[in-house]
Structure formats: C-alpha cells, structure tokens
Amino acid sequence: MNKMVLEAGDTAFVLICTAMVMLMTPAVGLFYGGMVRNKNIISMIALSFISLAIVTIQWVTIGYTLSFGHDIGGLIGGLDYIGLKGVGMDGDGIPDILFMAFQLVFAAIALAILTSGVAERIKLSSFIVFGLLWTTLVYDPLAHWAWGGGWAHSMGALDFAGGTVVHISSGFGALALSFVIGKRIGFGKYSMEPENITTTLLGGALLWFGWFAFNAGSALAADGLAANAFVVTLISAASGALTWMGASWIKGKPSSLGMISGAIAGLVAITPACGFVGPLESIIIGGSAGILCYGTLLFRIHKKFDESLDAWAIHGVGGLFGALATGVFAVAAIGGVDGLIYGNVGQFIIQGIDAFVAVGYSFVMTYILAKIIDKTIGLRVTEEEEYVGLDVAQHGESMEL
Amino acid sequence: MNKMVLEAGDTAFVLICTAMVMLMTPAVGLFYGGMVRNKNIISMIALSFISLAIVTIQWVTIGYTLSFGHDIGGLIGGLDYIGLKGVGMDGDGIPDILFMAFQLVFAAIALAILTSGVAERIKLSSFIVFGLLWTTLVYDPLAHWAWGGGWAHSMGALDFAGGTVVHISSGFGALALSFVIGKRIGFGKYSMEPENITTTLLGGALLWFGWFAFNAGSALAADGLAANAFVVTLISAASGALTWMGASWIKGKPSSLGMISGAIAGLVAITPACGFVGPLESIIIGGSAGILCYGTLLFRIHKKFDESLDAWAIHGVGGLFGALATGVFAVAAIGGVDGLIYGNVGQFIIQGIDAFVAVGYSFVMTYILAKIIDKTIGLRVTEEEEYVGLDVAQHGESMEL
Amino acid sequence: MNKMVLEAGDTAFVLICTAMVMLMTPAVGLFYGGMVRNKNIISMIALSFISLAIVTIQWVTIGYTLSFGHDIGGLIGGLDYIGLKGVGMDGDGIPDILFMAFQLVFAAIALAILTSGVAERIKLSSFIVFGLLWTTLVYDPLAHWAWGGGWAHSMGALDFAGGTVVHISSGFGALALSFVIGKRIGFGKYSMEPENITTTLLGGALLWFGWFAFNAGSALAADGLAANAFVVTLISAASGALTWMGASWIKGKPSSLGMISGAIAGLVAITPACGFVGPLESIIIGGSAGILCYGTLLFRIHKKFDESLDAWAIHGVGGLFGALATGVFAVAAIGGVDGLIYGNVGQFIIQGIDAFVAVGYSFVMTYILAKIIDKTIGLRVTEEEEYVGLDVAQHGESMEL
Amino acid sequence: MKKITAIIRPEKLETVKEDLAEKGFNAMTTFDVKGRGEQKGICLQFRGKRNLIDMIPKIQIDIVVKNDEVETVIQTIKQSARTGKIGDGKIFVSPVEMVVGIRAEEYITE
Amino acid sequence: MKKITAIIRPEKLETVKEDLAEKGFNAMTTFDVKGRGEQKGICLQFRGKRNLIDMIPKIQIDIVVKNDEVETVIQTIKQSARTGKIGDGKIFVSPVEMVVGIRAEEYITE
Amino acid sequence: MKKITAIIRPEKLETVKEDLAEKGFNAMTTFDVKGRGEQKGICLQFRGKRNLIDMIPKIQIDIVVKNDEVETVIQTIKQSARTGKIGDGKIFVSPVEMVVGIRAEEYITE
Numbered sequence A, B, C: 001m002n003k004m005v006l007e008a009g010d011t012a013f014v015l016i017c018t019a020m021v022m023l024m025t026p027a028v029g030l031f032y033g034g035m036v037r038n039k040n041i042i043s044m045i046a047l048s049f050i051s052l053a054i055v056t057i058q059w060v061t062i063g064y065t066l067s068f069g070h071d072i073g074g075l076i077g078g079l080d081y082i083g084l085k086g087v088g089m090d091g092d093g094i095p096d097i098l099f100m101a102f103q104l105v106f107a108a109i110a111l112a113i114l115t116s117g118v119a120e121r122i123k124l125s126s127f128i129v130f131g132l133l134w135t136t137l138v139y140d141p142l143a144h145w146a147w148g149g150g151w152a153h154s155m156g157a158l159d160f161a162g163g164t165v166v167h168i169s170s171g172f173g174a175l176a177l178s179f180v181i182g183k184r185i186g187f188g189k190y191s192m193e194p195e196n197i198t199t200t201l202l203g204g205a206l207l208w209f210g211w212f213a214f215n216a217g218s219a220l221a222a223d224g225l226a227a228n229a230f231v232v233t234l235i236s237a238a239s240g241a242l243t244w245m246g247a248s249w250i251k252g253k254p255s256s257l258g259m260i261s262g263a264i265a266g267l268v269a270i271t272p273a274c275g276f277v278g279p280l281e282s283i284i285i286g287g288s289a290g291i292l293c294y295g296t297l298l299f300r301i302h303k304k305f306d307e308s309l310d311a312w313a314i315h316g317v318g319g320l321f322g323a324l325a326t327g328v329f330a331v332a333a334i335g336g337v338d339g340l341i342y343g344n345v346g347q348f349i350i351q352g353i354d355a356f357v358a359v360g361y362s363f364v365m366t367y368i369l370a371k372i373i374d375k376t377i378g379l380r381v382t383e384e385e386e387y388v389g390l391d392v393a394q395h396g397e398s399m400e401l
Numbered sequence D, E, F: 001m002k003k004i005t006a007i008i009r010p011e012k013l014e015t016v017k018e019d020l021a022e023k024g025f026n027a028m029t030t031f032d033v034k035g036r037g038e039q040k041g042i043c044l045q046f047r048g049k050r051n052l053i054d055m056i057p058k059i060q061i062d063i064v065v066k067n068d069e070v071e072t073v074i075q076t077i078k079q080s081a082r083t084g085k086i087g088d089g090k091i092f093v094s095p096v097e098m099v100v101g102i103r104a105e106e107y108i109t110e
Ligand SMILES: Nc1ncnc2c1ncn2[C@@H]1O[C@H](COP(=O)(O)OP(=O)(O)O)[C@@H](O)[C@H]1O
Pocket: D007, D033, D034, D035, D036, D037, D038, D039, D040, D041, D042, D056, D058, D086, D087, D088, D089, D090, E027, E028, E029, E030, E062, E063, E064, E065
C-alpha cells in the first residue's frame, strides 16, 4: 500500500466492477417490481432508480467524506473530502476518484434494498427526504466503522464486501421501516401474490451478475484474492438456490421465486466472507443461508410482519449470518485470519460484536428517522392512493398489459 | 503515444467497454419499445438489432476507412483501411482492430437512436437502405471530422465521447426524418401513451450501465482520465434525473419516464465533456440538461412535431448543449484545456462552430436522404399496415400478452 | 506459458468475462422463455437458473477434475483436483481458480441450451438428476478431449471457444432428448407460436453481449488474439442475422425471431473459429450459418421433430458447421494454423473427425441417459400437468399478465 | 339460466372463489378489466387540484347458473367481496338461453 | 336495463370516455380484446400475395344503462369512435335483468 | 340476434377460427380468460396430496349471429374445439337486441 502508482489492470477491473454494481440498483428494482401487484410495479422500479440518483448526489457532496474522511473518535469521518475536495485522478493502484465511485454504488444499492419495507405504500416525496437522511445517518457511519477507519475496523472486524455495511443495515432497516409505516391494506386478508415473476427472475439474474463485481471488486485489484471472492460467490449462490428450493420442496412445490431468493440469500451471506473463505466453506455458508433465510421468511409470515419483499429475511438475517460465519470459517491461507473452527475464538466474538451493534444501530436509527418523517410530512400515501396503486397515484403512469 | 506495445490492462478495459457499448444498441430498442403502442413493440426493438447488424457490415467494409483512413481535405477518410486491410491485432496500447470495434459500436447506436423519428411507421426495407446511406454519408464524415483527423479535430474542437458525432447527428437527424415521413395517423388526436414503462426502464438501466463504457472507454486506457469520465457520467445522469423529475413535478406528477429521460439527458450532455470537466461541473451540466431537454420536449409537443420518442429533445438538444457546455466548463487540470469560465473564449467559439456545423449538416443531409428514399422506394408503410401495427405488418409477429 | 506470475490485465479481463458468461445462462432462459406458451415461461427460465446452480456444485466437486485432471488414456481427467484440491489463487497469467470458474460457466450454459429439447414437458426432479448425469458423462469428457489434454487435443483439433464442446454437445443432445421425451401434446395440431418475443429479444441481446466474453475470453488474456476473437464474433453475428432474415424474407415476412436466431447461429458458428480466422472469413462463416441453420429449422419442422426451441438447428448444426469451417478458413497469421483453402487438408480432416465423434458421442450418450431416466423415474410430466402448464404444475407459480 | 357478472376488487378474488366453492359453485370464468362506477372513478388530491383516477383495475367474474341459484350466488358474492369501502364493485344479471358442453354431448336449454 | 357493448379502436378510448362523461355516463367497464368484422380482418399486400391480418386489437366497453338511455349512449359512441375508416367497430345491445351494488344495499331490477 | 360465447382451449383457437371462416363466419371478438368447470379445475397429484389447479387459461370467443345461424356455429365450434379430454370448454348462448355499426349507418334489430 505504499506504491503511489496506478495499475491499469486493477483500474480496468474496478472501473468495470463499478458499472456492474451500479446495474444492481435497477436490478433490485426489477427484482422487487416483479413481486408487487401490477399497479405498483413502476413505482417499485422507480424507487431504485431514485435511490441511485439521490445517493449519488449525497455521496459526492457529503457522504464520501463522512465515511472516508479522517476518523473522528472511531465514529464518523471528517469533512476533508467534502464535495470531493482532494479526491483526484491518481491514487494507489486505482484512482482515488474511482474508489469513491465504487463506494458510491454500494451506498445506492443499500437504499434500494430498503424499499422492500415500504413497498406499495410509501409517499415518493417522503422517501426522498427519508433516503437522504438514512444514507447520511445510518449508512455513512456504518461504512466509516467498517472501512473508513472507525471502531469496527480498529477492532479487527472482517467485512470483505459489505455484509454488515450494506445488508444488515438495509435488511434490519427495512424491518424497522415496515413497523413504522404499517401493513398494506388488506395484508393477510387479500391475496398479494407476486404478479410478474419473470421480471423478478430477470432482476435476480442481473443481481447475480453484478454481485461478482460487488464481491470480487472489493479486492480493489485483479488478483488471486479477487478470483477467490468470485468463485466463492458463485458457489454460495448456487448452494443457497438449491437448499432453499429443496427446503420449500418438502413443504410444497419448489417455486422459482424460492430458488432465486435462495441464490440471493447465498450471495448475501458470502459477501462479508468472500475474501476469507474458500470453495468448500462457501458451499456450507450458502447452503445454510438458503435454509436459514427461508425459515426466517416463514417466521415473518407467521408473525404477520408486512416487511413486504423480505429484505429482512434475506439481506438482514443473511447478512447477520454471513458476518458470524466469517468468524467461524475464515481460513488464514486466504485472507490472513483464522476463524472459530481453527480455534480463533476472538475473531468470532469480534464478528458478533460488530454485527449485533450494526443490527441494533440500523434498526433503532431507522425506526427513529422513520417516526420523525411520519410525524412531520407523513411516510404513507392515503388509503385511496394505495388502492389505485402507486404507479398512478405517485407517478401518474400505468402499464398497459 | 509512441509506444507500439499492447497494454493488457487497457486492452482488457476497452474489450469489455466495447461489449458494453454493443449492449446499448438493443437497450435503445428496449427503451423505445416500451414507449410505443404494444402493436409496434417488436418492430421498435428489432430496428435496433437491425441497426447493429447493418452498421457492423458497413463499418468493416467501408465505414471505418471513411472515418479513420488518411484525411482527405479535412472532410473524409481515404480508402486505406477498406475491408479492414491493415487493421491488425497489434497496436498502440490497444490492438488496432479493437479500436475499430469500439468505434463500430458507436456508429451502430447512432443509427438506433435515429429510429425515434420514424417509430411506428417506417417500412423495414427502406430503413435498411436508408440506414446504410445515413451511416455512410452522415455518420462517417462526422466521425472523421471529430476523431479521424478532419477539420473539427484540426480546429481543436473537443468531443470526448461523441456528443457531436453520435448525439447531435442522431438527434437532429431524427427530427429531419420525422418531418419527411410525416406524423403518425391520429397523432394529437388519439392517445399514444407509453404502454410498457418497465421495458423502458429496463432499457434505460442498460443504457446507463453501457454509458460508463461509452464515456470512460473513450479514454482508450484504464487510467485516471477514464475514472474521471466514469464519475462525471454517473453524477450527470443522477443530476439530470433529479432536475427533470423536479421540473415535471411542478407541473403534475413526477413520472418515472421523466426521471429516466432526465438521466439520459444528463448522460448525453456529459458525453462530450466527460474528459474535460470534474464532478462539480457535472452536477451543473447534468442538471441543466435535465431541465433544458424537458423544456424542449414540451416545446416539441406544443409545436405538434411527431419526432415520436424524443431523440431530438434528448440526444439532439442535449448533445448540442453538452458541446457548448464543454467549451464553458472545461478545466485544464483534467483534460488540458480551459473553458469560457476560465477565460478561454476561443474554445467556446470553436465548440459552437463545431456543434452548429454538425447540427446543420446532419439535419440537412438526413432530410435530403430521407426525401430521396421517400420519393423512390417510399419510407412509410401503408395506412392499413400502420393501423394493424408494424409487428404484424412488417415482421408477421405479435406479442401474446 | 512458463511464467508463473499473475498478470492483472489478463486477470481483470477473465474475471469480467466469467461474469458475462455466467449471465448467458439466465439469458438462455429468457431467450427460450419468450418462445414457449405463457403457461411455461417461468419453468423455462427457471430451468436455466437451476442448470447454473447444479452445474456449479457438480463442477467444483467432480466436474473440473474430470475435465482438467491429468489425462487418463486421452479420455477423461483424473481425480487430482477433486473438490478443487490444489486449485489455488495463483497461476500462470490468471489464477488457477479463475480458470476453473471460467470453465464452469461454460458447462452451465451447455446444460441450459439442452433444455430446448424438453421444453414445456420435463419433470423438474428428473431434469436435476438428468442434468447432473449429462454434465458428468457427456460434457466433462468432451471438455477433456478438447481442452484438458484428451485425444482431440492431441490430434490437433481446433476449438477456440467451445463450438464442439458446448454447442455440438448441447444441440445434438437436445435432439436426442426430444426423441426420448416425445412431442408436446398437440404438436403440429395446435398452434404453438412464441408468445413473448420481447423477452426472447432481451435474452438474445444478453447472449450476444455475453458471447464476446465467451469467445474473446477464451484467449485467457487481454491481447490481440482476444481482440480478433471479439471482432469476428461481432461480424459473424451481424452476418448471420442478415442472411437468416433475408432468407426468411423471401418466403414471407422477416420476423425478428428469425433475425435474432440468425445472430445466434452466427455466434455459434464462429465460436470454434474465432481464434483462427479474420474479419472477412467471419462474414462468410456467419452468413452461411444463418442460411444453413434456417434451412435446418425448416427441415426439422418438415420432419415434425419436436426439438422445440431449435437448439439442434442452431447450436448443433451451427456448431458442426463452425467446426468444419474452422478447418476450411483458418489463417496461420491469426491462430498459427492454416485451413483447407490454404491447402491444409489435414486440418480439415481432423476437424471433421473431432466434430463427428462429438456429434455421435453426445447424441448416443444423451439418448441412453435419457432413456434410463425415463424408464426409472420418468422424464415427462403427466398429461394434465402439461395441459395446465409447468409454471403451475412444477413450480406452483404463474404470471399475472 | 342466468349469467351473473360480478366486477370485484382483484384482491378479493380468492375469497370470493372460496366462498362460492363452499356453496357448491365451482364453475366460473374470470378476466381482468378496468372500470369506474357512477362517481367517476377515484379522485385524488394533488397540489390542491382534483386529480381524477379514471379507470381502476378490477376482475370480472362470469358465472352461469340456474335461475333458482341466482340469489344464492349474488348473496355469497356480496358478502365475500364487500369491504365497505369505495370500489367494492357491482353485480349484473343477464339471461342465458342455452349452455352447450364441448366435450360431452350435453345441451341445457331453459 | 340494457348492456351496451361497444368494440372500438384502442386509440379512441379516451375520446369516447370523455364524450360519454360529458353526457353523464361515467360508469363503464373496459378490457382489451382482439377482433375482426365481416370483411375478415384487414388484408395487406405482401409480394403480390394477399396477406390476411387476422385479428386486430380492440377495446371493448361495457356500459349498463337504463332502457331510455340506450339511444343516447349509442349515438355518443358512434360519433366519438368514428373515423370513417375500416375498423371503426360495432355496438351490441343486450338485456340485463338486475343490477346489484356490492357495497351499498342497492338492488335495481327492471 | 344471439351472442354465442365459447370458452375454449387456447391451442384450439386457430382451428376454430378457420373452421368458422370456412362456414362463412368471420366476425368475432376474442379475449383471454381463466376458468374452471364444475369439476373444480384440474386436480394434480403431488406427494399424495390432492393439489388443485384452480383456474386454467382459456380463450373466450364472442360471436353475434342471426338466430337461424346459432345451430351451425355451435356445431362448428363443438367439432373443431373438441379433443375429448378434460378442459374442452363450454358454449353459452344469450340474446342480443341490437347491433349497430360505428362506421356505416347500419342498424340491425331483431
Ligand atoms: N353502469 C355500469 N356499467 C358497466 N360497468 C359498471 C357500471 N357500474 C359499475 N360498473 C363496473 O363496476 C365496477 C365497480 O363499480 P363501483 O363500485 O360503483 O365503482 P367504484 O370502483 O367507482 O366504486 C366499476 O369499476 C365498473 O367496472
């Protein structure tokens, strides 16, 4: 880390990875859009694009410096890079400005994932205000803790590609948000089946594609570590797809939605671990995540939580599991750190502390922010708007099917 | 530029970028396809694929050499590279043949954008003939002027990634074409609302994704300049999405179509500028483009021009604005040239001359070509074919929805 | 090949290529999904995802070592790499583990292509069992023969990117499979028109995009050879699209489905040749493939074979033609070997032997495997399940259009 | 025989189907429609302006029954499709003169 | 009461709706259909061969009105859906015996 | 006049259309529906459990004809839509009181 020269191969890699991760944000929109009733499909996809747009502006003005500015008390970054001041075209291996962009697209997707909790009932204007606050007050601190020199980083917590920062934050945030905004009208009484599964599968395919960039790109270099991250990502996704499908097959028919949800669960769980574990561990991690997240989904339905599109079950619980699994399965030969099964109890405890603090922080802060928005400008559309659907009510548009 | 050795990092970058730009051509088809009536969606998408196919053959036989052969009078390239003679697997940084391919996919997308002006009424056979002529007589000269050593290049006009060559040419060409072919039957009387907005959003997502390759790839190297181009591209898109959405919100509901159109406007406007301006300028350029292109669209509707899918408003006017904005905002620290705000009046004038000549040339030449085609083999389908829709009438296919 | 050091540019290139090839597997699902009746669209897409998932697990446990373990009698690889033992993060140019992943995604897409032969009537559980067996007993040996040091490799057969290994195997396999499983109920009597052509075009676009990685990536380095492979891939696709479209135009209207099928035919045919021929040869190869595969499709319909989505006509026959064409058109200046037209009769004969053995092996083995499955657990759903559609019958899901 | 045409909320389809099945009415044909009632659709407030939502997605259910079953079917649908809120839907009854099964040789005329 | 079923060009839906609303007829149900008239669809020339376009997308509008309103509705639709060109569409009138509102306790029989 | 409503298998639409056209019946309106008959849909076996497939996609064909043509149309449809297997469909006949062409000044009342 003391060469100050650009490496074209690494730069090429991270440039393309950044574009691929950017594509994941609309992909979240497609993935979610296929799962809502047709009257809300445009709204659901648009929320992802809007997440990308507002987080982009937030990040280049204030977000990047809050996350990666000089550390203040382990908690937040200073304002050194405000408005990207001093973030230039040169850098160490890759251009600084590229590192900034790579981090930006992570922040964008976190917000997009969060929309699961408010699907089919959020007021667009309130979402924009909420989104800016959430990124600033929830995401940015978490990014700083893990990657910007904050306390978690100092403590030695491992989060290779953002299991804690991106997935725990958005998953548990979505749960909090769903509690504040309340259930959809008719939830549990009306049928609210996914109406456009091919759109969800398309979104899932693009997510899977982009996830290679998300995980392998986090090596920030085109090297063996990136290749390892790539491979375990692929394996974990496959493993999760098969176990979720298998588990649901026992109860009924194996839906394609279960299969793709399992793949996403596997992808989430391997995210923090992908720089620290090898292929065989990734079969276990992905496979366990598939079953665990499927169980969490059943639990959510049983509890009648309307965390509508299961960001909590998949990203929240999957991310939490991944953080702990990293502490269990880490292999020193790959990422330099051993996990619990190699006797390193300390690392497991560190992972636990890191993950549960993130769970608590993101749940509580999201809850508070959502409450404030709800009490002031109102989070939710009116009953009539919900009835006609957000496509028409919020965007004045509809699909002609 | 006097090393004659390949750089693997740069080659890797431009290889992938070329694939990503190729994907933009079908993406234009999806983007447009979602905006037409369902009876023309296949036709609209197919026109993009066909653009790619015919331009590929045109380019490798004659187009590349007309654009990049040795300069003849500042106007056109010589026939040195006819049939790719002498375009080999080695080169300077990247293989010559790869540079050729990267340029090819730019030519293809320009023709695809042009189909906006003839949506839902062009005769397929005539489009193929017209497309070959247009690429040869409009696109190739413009590419030569800017990048092949032509007069604009000599004059010092800046067009980093093709604002003039690709977007002005196709945008103003589309306007001319729409004048020649005439309005769709019932235009202004029937409602012709977009019928498949999720397809448009998907196309928009893929365009946004590919645009990183379009702009950053134009650096032809994986370096700091590419990273800068990448970042300003992302910012300008976000900024354009937000201002168009905001402006339309004042008048009514913020449609997702407005949001994505604003993003495209921002992407177009930053295209010529992306190697010359920094992040803060890109917020301004993208934001202004969003508002300006939205205003142009309103003007077009008011004037009852049936340039049906707004290539003129977004690509034409956005590209023109971007060319001028490059002359205003260029920062020497980034691309070596200062703009108007740093006192370089000359550059602004050069940009103006370049852009307006391109506007005039592409509008007039497209108009003449379209007239010739129309008088000879006829540009337009019959009234009955238009009524049943081009999917059935031209392709013998239809969607079963 | 005796440097044992990683090259970042090459590694970056192959990493991204692997992700792009992975995307082709869901793309096959979309491509096929648009061609079946709406009641089977989810099933068709899901089969591709499931192919990816099961082949991933198969490959990392046993498939890779069977293909690339030390050669046993020219026929199969030994178990040296079982469970990826010894496949590490370092390597020669690119990490070994990355090479493994690049090969993995090829194996996955081959199985996905095969689903053409059983569209709208396969039992999911049987497909999973069959898929595991097919990959192990058909695909893995073929991969070993061509690339893992087997007899075809020793003989000097040329297959740059898998025309024989991927396309002949899956195309002729699909034909065998369709014979064993039998025709769809009502085939030839009911109309079974493609119902969702835009989905097919989207799948086609993603396939075309990914194919650059498939072919150029097979250079395993970001160099001139990769660039050449990229360019001829693009040209051949364009040429195939135009000739198929033209040929079908003579008989009726030029469907977009014909256009995209021609592009795929061109892509298939250039696959084995792309490291051995130049641009002009690729126009001929792609163009001939378009016409040949279209003719094969007409022949299949005439013969009333229900190889439902034409994997045989396009991948099988296209791949066979490509293998032979490689022996005809190879240019020593590009890939070091001359073909028939430069007087090298031997190479042509080698290509013929290689291709026809692959045809025979994959057809016969697939037939036998399918028969065994059919006699034991049954390949096909019940008549009632077929009637209601596999989406509901196998997955318990349906599209709400 | 009569054809009962009910235009209901999409979300209520499952309930209506179940309740009808319980009463022994399995046969039916459904399709997606858009509609508005007398009050001319739903009126959303938007920046103080009345903003009319024109046509709302609904599901139409057609059930052909014997004359003496009409009342039961209507009552069942009324009960299970009702939410008490705007947009609950309408039921129309119209005459059917003949029913013919395509497979069996059945002919019912009334 | 009568049900008026109009099958019109998709492009004319907006106009028809507006004109009906002006005359006080707001309530209606619409859905997408495909159809052809007596002349057996539209016949396109293609390489000299007659090329029949079979079924053209249309929109069906169902409006249930009182008997004495039938004429007004028909005239209104005729005027606003008309282009004078092939494919303008058709209107059918059929009897409706009862209308029941699901929400309110309304029952209309005529 | 009568409206003949046939609910058939999607796969049989082409055959039915051709056979009707041969007999001189070109005009028709079609749309996609879902439906189930008396036997309450199709019942798939799944792990020993009865697994009900509720509503199957069908196509509805509406044809308005003169009274004396009803029988021919019904017979034609019966023959060409029949496979003898479950799900062949049903035909309903209901009265139509008036037919109005939008383009021409035609009015047919019977
Ligand atoms: N007179 C009518 N003619 C045809 N369809 C009607 C009529 N009245 C109501 N409908 C249909 O019934 C649906 C529900 O009616 P109602 O509950 O009155 O409407 P709303 O949704 O406005 O509350 C409408 O959306 C429309 O499809």
